[in-house]
Amino acid sequence: MTALNRAFTNREIAVILLLTLILLVLIFYRFVYAPMKEQLDYYEAETATLDTQIQMEQGRAAKIQQMRDQIETGLKEYPGEVKTYDNVKAEIEGLNGILSAAKSFDVSFQQPTANGNAVRRRVDINFLADSYASAREIIRQLHDSEYRCMITTLSMNPASRRFISENGIYYYTSLTDLQTGDVTVNLSLIFYETRYGTDLTSGLLIEG
Numbered sequence: 001m002t003a004l005n006r007a008f009t010n011r012e013i014a015v016i017l018l019l020t021l022i023l024l025v026l027i028f029y030r031f032v033y034a035p036m037k038e039q040l041d042y043y044e045a046e047t048a049t050l051d052t053q054i055q056m057e058q059g060r061a062a063k064i065q066q067m068r069d070q071i072e073t074g075l076k077e078y079p080g081e082v083k084t085y086d087n088v089k090a091e092i093e094g095l096n097g098i099l100s101a102a103k104s105f106d107v108s109f110q111q112p113t114a115n116g117n118a119v120r121r122r123v124d125i126n127f128l129a130d131s132y133a134s135a136r137e138i139i140r141q142l143h144d145s146e147y148r149c150m151i152t153t154l155s156m157n158p159a160s161r162r163f164i165s166e167n168g169i170y171y172y173t174s175l176t177d178l179q180t181g182d183v184t185v186n187l188s189l190i191f192y193e194t195r196y197g198t199d200l201t202s203g204l205l206i207e208g
Contacts, residue, residue, distance in 0.1 A: 080148035085112070085119045085193040085200060091147055095123070098141045101134065102127040103182065112193070115207045119193040122152075126186045128159055135183040147191055154187040 008016070083090070088109065099105040105127035112121040125142075129135035135156060143151055159182035195201075 080145050082148045082192050082194050084197050085114075085195050086203065087147060087191070087193050088112075088121065091121070091123075091191050094145055094147060095125070095142075098138060098145070099125070099127055101138055102129050104128045111205050112203065113205045113207055114195060114201075117195040119195060119204065121191040121193065122188060123191065124186075124188050126184065129183045129185065131181075132156070132179055132183050135185050139185065139187070142187075142189060149189045149191045151187055151189045154185070156183055156185050158182070159184045 092107075092109075095107055099107070105125065108124040110122040110124070112119050114120075127135075127138065129138060139151070139154070142149070158180075
């Protein structure tokens with residue numbers, strides 16, 4: 001009997017079956033399991049990316065809502081209209097009209113900055129008023145400007161000592177006495193404008 005015609009022993013059959021099983025397992029792993037695992041890993045990665053994007057969008061939506069709430073609160077707290085950029089000429093005219101009541105004044109406009117569609121224009125102002133009451137009235141008019149603005153810093157000081165008489169006694173007023181004599185005021189305010197309705201960017205410092 002030749003080797004090709006002889007019957008396989010039980011051990012040989014077991015070895016052949018084992019090798020066949022191993023080959024089937026390798027084929028399954030290579031052509032079925034591995035591709036499926038790769039697809040599953042891909043979908044898991046995509047799902048994680050989508051979850052991250054959803055969280056970012058939710059965070060962005062929360063910030064937008066917070067900004068809207070702040071804007072609504074600001075509309076209630078601060079008078080004046082938010083004008084479209086560039087409103088600087090009208091703001092200068094408004095300031096000149098208000099500060100004309102002062103004995104002297106100096107105004108310095110800083111470069112406006114834009115964050116998204118919101119524009120902020122800082123203005124540094126110092127002026128000399130003939131009394132504390134006059135200084136307060138000018139500050140009130142600045143606060144109540146027809147153009148939306150907010151006073152961010154403010155200081156008031158007596159301009160100088162005055163030699164006055166009270167009940168026949170002459171003396172110099174204190175430099176801390178705001179109730180008598182001229183008053184100097186230094187303040188900064190921010191005008192708020194918007195880029196809605198305009199593509200103008202000239203002179204703007206874009207943030208972000």
